[in-house]
Amino acid sequence: MHSHKALLAIFGVFFFESSVLGQWIPRIPDIKSALNLTDGTLGIAMLMMPLGTLFGFSIAGRVIEQTGLRNACRLFLPAWALLFVGPALAQSLVQLCIAMVLSGLAVGMTETAMNTEAARLENVAGKRLMSRCHGFWSLGTMFGALIGGALAQAGYSVVEHFLVVMPVIALCGYAAATALPILGKGADPAVAVLSTAVVRDEATARLDEPVDSTAVEINPATDIFRLPSRAIVLLCLMPIGIMMVEGAFIDWSAVFMRDVLAAGPWVIAVTYSSFSLIMASVRLAGDTITTNFGEMTVVRVSGLASCAGVALFALSPSIPWAFLGAALSGAGVAIVFPLAVSAAANRPGRCAADNVAALNMISFSAFLVAPPVIGFMSEAFGLRIALLGLAPIAFLTFLLSSEVSGQRHQISIR
Template sequence: MSTSQPLIKERAATLGVFLANGFGIGAWAVEVPRIKESLALSDTALGISLFAFALGAIIAMPLAGQLAPRFGSGRATALLGAAFVVALPLPAFAPNMAVLCIVLLALGAANGALDVSMNGHASSIESQWHAPIMSSFHAAWSAGGLLGAATGAMLQKNGVGVSGGLLIPGVVIAVLFACAAFVALRDAGPRAAAPASGFMWPNAAVMKLALLAFLCMLVEGAVADWSAVYLRSALNQQASVAAIGYSAFAFSMAACRIVGDVSVRRFGSSKVVALGGLIAVAGLALVLSWPTVLTACVGFAMVGIGLANIVPVIFSAAGRSTVTPAIGVSMAATAGYAGFLVGPPLIGLGAGLLGLRVALCVLVMAALTVCLLGGKAVRSTRLA
């Protein structure tokens, strides 16, 4: 379509931002066990530290909505990308739990604000593109997570310390952000106006979609931060082997998101959500009931396949359930990323009380809820 041609560079630049952010999160995920061991943290202490990450993001996400009206969504995304680059290596230099909590607060704030900003920017591009392309952005994020996890595992295998394990990926994502800003990280369409209250909670029409996003990304966040810890303790393997679970999860999610928009058009959004939730339940049950290297690969890959296109479908549905697409997407994204950030500390606190395997059963219940309720919730928005 001719209307979409001027946005090719903008779409490519935004894909680069999603790729860079995913790369950073993937690199962070595989370093969590080594940071835990270097500071001699218990599961509960690690959960508290990760809660600081979540708290920083939850504080920053509503504030991030004020940056786009002031600076434009493209420039705001570029600024927050720079903040994420600066904050990413800081946990590697924390000498104790107290300092770790402080730097994770900063990292969480940078990541949470960037998540909201880049999804809002992607939504504005999608609305101008006049075709469903949200899954492609999330595919780039998942591909970045895969590359970040693989890079982290390779660095660990070659004896690189925790500081190098975060500094080297930090350089990579800094280059990606700089290239994105240089290519075309600028606004698409008119600049959105900020809500008078500074933040809008999900209304009744979007609340159910926001809840589904919360549950899906709760599972995703917990897998990112706890899969390597769980497999290392269950399999008694070195960190590079334990990282295979998140790598399988990220790879399968990235692969499925590449064809996500086609799948939604062919099978319908409600079937994609319901069946995806069921596949995720089966994968989690396999990993928790029978932990081996093989079942870890298969099980976490199934989780990635199941969850791959649920959140993009939810974001699109939320955007069509409000007067302006960006409003619905921002509400669902805020709830979803809150789940992504609350999941890891929730699992940590539960692990301290009941054990890590039992705590991870919460993820099975979350995925089952999405399976049972998600199809109807999405279908009620009258999407395909």
């Protein structure tokens, strides 16, 4: 059984890690204005953090094996918060891009460490924990966005905001990570696995099921870049639209609200918070929802909700309609990717890590491609059309929903 302290600690790590991102979201329009960026150049800057994150994923296994999970969280979570002061201090597009790459590197290390620790706690308990962890992640983005929006509305500059708030988050994150259980260096061999098999939501793979002698071992040497087998190609395509919709709300919702709907900072923060709150609520109830209705039904409804939500948001004539579209999109994107990872990890054929790594590569590529594509499309056709273009891609999730069903094998981390 987990101690109450360990549960609060891991929930706190997820919460404070995401609150950094939440602070950033309502300030993106201010950064765009301060540096005189177009939608296209802003898209390029947005691309830099995922690139840094991808590099962080690629080296995280070796680093964390040396530091241990707890120390990795204690080091990289505060580093993630403090490095994010960099974008606020940037005086040019080049400086902004460099700051975003460094921030992405830190969050890649943090994501790997905290998800691996959560998976370890989940395995020890023999019951699900990940949905709640990622529910706290969504609550953290909501909290951060509300704080950031309030400070922006009050007239504080991005520099003033980040120089005060980011060190506070760093201290809180360090305290939460310090409360995690102590493990020796190299004590958790799952680190090498999860560093290649985890992005933020994928850790909900069914690592909590009992292990028996027929379980399939995960290969620690699996590359992060792994082409999918024919058996999972359609499964890998299924969540792409969902991932792009979530990324679009993170990167572009604030710009859309200000530039298209003339919303103020506080309204922007509240609208994004509605997206995060609904997403958090669905995630916290995700295991129960899936148990009651089944994976395929949940994915179908989620695909339709995401498609309708982003279309409503893109076409919204006023702020209340945008608010509704954001909430509907939040419900749609909440638990599709975790279910896809569970299906990939349990799909017969290749070992679980190979399947999950292939799914990661394709899904994370959607994150990499979406920001600049939306920026370039916005310059050519307008931001409404650029965001609306995500609706048919999100509908692909509905069409391929049957891919989450199928034969499964059990997973063991050795």
